[in-house]
Amino acid sequence: MENLSFKADEGLLWPVNGNVIMNYSMDHTIYFATLMQYKCNPAIIIDAEVGTEVKAAATGIVSSIDTDNEETGLTVTVNIGDGYSVVYGQLDNVSLEVGDMVNEGDIIGTVSEPTKYYTLEGSNLYFQVLENEQTVNPMLLLR
Numbered sequence: 649m650e651n652l653s654f655k656a657d658e659g660l661l662w663p664v665n666g667n668v669i670m671n672y673s674m675d676h677t678i679y680f681a682t683l684m685q686y687k688c689n690p691a692i693i694i695d696a697e698v699g700t701e702v703k704a705a706a707t708g709i710v711s712s713i714d715t716d717n718e719e720t721g722l723t724v725t726v727n728i729g730d731g732y733s734v735v736y737g738q739l740d741n742v743s744l745e746v747g748d749m750v751n752e753g754d755i756i757g758t759v760s761e762p763t764k765y766y767t768l769e770g771s772n773l774y775f776q777v778l779e780n781e782q783t784v785n786p787m788l789l790l791r
Contacts, residue, residue, distance in 0.1 A: 652729025
């Protein structure tokens with residue numbers, strides 16, 4: 649297995665073209681319309697049509713595929729090296745397996761219908777970045 653190395657100063661590729669409809673917010677709560685409640689958001693929620701191709705934000709190795717996450721649906725986590733992982737949620741048509749190598753720009757899958765947690769927000773990509781298992785604001789890394 650080749651050594652993965654993520655350089656934060658080189659940043660991440662935007663996984664889809666779309667507006668951020670819910671910002672990362674771990675220091676204060678934001679409103680989740682579907683849930684009708686305020687809560688912290690460990691990711692950014694990017695507006696995207698059903699069927700939109702989701703690109704790998706960085707080169708890495710698929711470390712997990714959760715097929716039944718109640719909040720984020722089909723969810724793929726990619727280890728991109730140096731303690732960083734990227735989590736892509738609300739996916740469909742994923743043909744990857746755990747252990748697969750993905751290069752930056754490769755297609756991870758497509759955007760699915762939103763889970764019951766995001767029916768009012770509409771179809772979207774759930775995009776989370778972890779550094780040593782702690783969430784970090786993806787906006788600080790996207791270029």
